[in-house]
Amino acid sequence: MVKEMGLNNVRFKYIGGKRGWPGDVPVVHFNVEKMKKLGWQAKHSSDEAVRIATRRLLSQ
Numbered sequence: 001m002v003k004e005m006g007l008n009n010v011r012f013k014y015i016g017g018k019r020g021w022p023g024d025v026p027v028v029h030f031n032v033e034k035m036k037k038l039g040w041q042a043k044h045s046s047d048e049a050v051r052i053a054t055r056r057l058l059s060q
Helices: 033-037 046-059
Strands: none
Touching: none
C-alpha cells in the first residue's frame, strides 16, 4: 500500500503480539477447493489484489 501510494521514508513500528488491533485475526486460511472444482481460478495473487484494491481506492 505504501508503495502504491507513492510514500517514501515510511517507518513501520511493530510492538509485538499477533494482532494489529483488538479483534484482529492473526491468520486466516481459506479453502477454495470447492470453488476450483466448479471451475474457479484466481486471476491475481494476494499481493496483486492488494495493489489493485489500493489503486482503486486512491482513484476515487
